[in-house]
Amino acid sequence: MKTEERILSLDHYEHGIVINALNKLRNDLIGERRPTDAVDDLLLKTLDAPYQRMKRRSRHETR
Structure with a gap:
């Protein structure tokens, strides 16, 4: 079964x-x-979730 x-x-x-x-x-x-x-498993998974840095858009890309 595919998860x-x-x-x-x-x-x-x-x-x-x-x-x-x-x-x-x-x-x-x-x-x-x-x-x-x-709930314990989900709480630990949420606490240990990795960060993902978002790329900043330049002023010209937002237009």
């Missing part, structure tokens, strides 16, 4: 929101004594 990957571009602020949301979900699951394995 598909999704690429999501986030700025620093958006990345922080995702981290905080996943951490809140994890804490809620712990409070409910439910398994957190999937």
Whole structure:
């Protein structure tokens, strides 16, 4: 079976929101004594996601 990957571009602020949301979900699951394995994996993957530098456009390219 072929697996598909999704690429999501986030700025620093958006990345922080995702981290905080996943951490809140994890804490809620712990409070409910439910398994957190999937959230743990996703949280670690999000924390370790590589940076990609964006090329700057010159003034002439934006026209």
